[in-house]
Amino acid sequence: MPKLTFEATLMEKFIEILANKEEITQRALDILLVKIKDALQSRDQFTIALAGGSTPKPLYEALAQQALPWDKIHVFWGDERYVQSDHPDSNQRMARQAWLDQVNFPPTHLHPMPTAANDPKVDAETYNRELEQFFHLNAGEFPVFDVVLLGMGDDAHTASLFPHTEALTVQDRLITVGNKDGQPRITFTVPLINHARCVMFLVTGANKQEPLAQVFASEADAIAYPSRLIQPVGELWWLLDAAAGANLT
Numbered sequence: 001m002p003k004l005t006f007e008a009t010l011m012e013k014f015i016e017i018l019a020n021k022e023e024i025t026q027r028a029l030d031i032l033l034v035k036i037k038d039a040l041q042s043r044d045q046f047t048i049a050l051a052g053g054s055t056p057k058p059l060y061e062a063l064a065q066q067a068l069p070w071d072k073i074h075v076f077w078g079d080e081r082y083v084q085s086d087h088p089d090s091n092q093r094m095a096r097q098a099w100l101d102q103v104n105f106p107p108t109h110l111h112p113m114p115t116a117a118n119d120p121k122v123d124a125e126t127y128n129r130e131l132e133q134f135f136h137l138n139a140g141e142f143p144v145f146d147v148v149l150l151g152m153g154d155d156a157h158t159a160s161l162f163p164h165t166e167a168l169t170v171q172d173r174l175i176t177v178g179n180k181d182g183q184p185r186i187t188f189t190v191p192l193i194n195h196a197r198c199v200m201f202l203v204t205g206a207n208k209q210e211p212l213a214q215v216f217a218s219e220a221d222a223i224a225y226p227s228r229l230i231q232p233v234g235e236l237w238w239l240l241d242a243a244a245g246a247n248l249t
């Protein structure tokens with residue numbers, strides 16, 4: 001696999017260690033509400049890409065309690081397991097149950113990753129085209145999401161960008177096929193995430209201590225610790241609970 005290189009980028013990095021999941025949820029909500037307000041004032045539209053997994057679910061539940069102009073917000077997914085949308089592992093299903101189906105989003109404002117073609121490459125290409133059309137992109141352009149939410153696995157993967165996989169090296173697409181132990185995923189690529197105005201990691205649990213130490217180390221192999229590749233042109237937020245961030249204080 002080619003050595004990964006990426007230019008140094010201008011970004012503002014914020015690392016906050018909070019007591020627990022509840023504090024992370026509240027802090028993430030507070031930041032998101034500011035980003036939504038700023039986006040609506042500047043562009044009259046807010047675009048967000050959701051993370052899957054378990055950590056963001058309380059944040060989605062908290063968002064469902066907000067009175068926001070849902071008709072000005074567009075929701076995408078940063079990655080998806082390659083299962084049907086009603087499968088228990090579906091990231092779409094989790095976000096709909098926790099938030100999206102609990103408020104009156106216009107259906108056209110929800111942009112789930114397709115998983116029905118029985119070929120992840122086809123579905124990845126379909127979603128790639130959907131983003132190109134939605135953001136009116138010319139060939140080779142990347143869209144700028146207002147916020148990309150991310151989690152991090154205990155192998156330092158993020159989205160469905162897993163260690164030592166081809167997905168890590170894709171630089172000319174918005175969407176590609178991820179691979180978790182042979183199981184296909186659909187995922188944002190590194191350059192797509194890195195074009196965001198704001199990337200926010202929510203990371204909890206003592207099992208994330210070691211991978212975080214590698215992600216924040218001055219030197220480490222980004223192919224082995226893919227979250228190192230996330231260096232957005234905009235803001236980078238790391239919201240960690242005390243267990244995950246214990247070694248960083």
Ligand SMILES: O=C(O)[C@H](O)[C@@H](O)[C@H](O)[C@H](O)COP(=O)(O)O
Binds near residue numbers: 053157
């Ligand atoms: O589809 C997924 O599973 C996620 O996108 C994945 O990248 C997740 O964010 C991490 O695995 C952390 O998951 P937890 O939040 O459950 O620790």
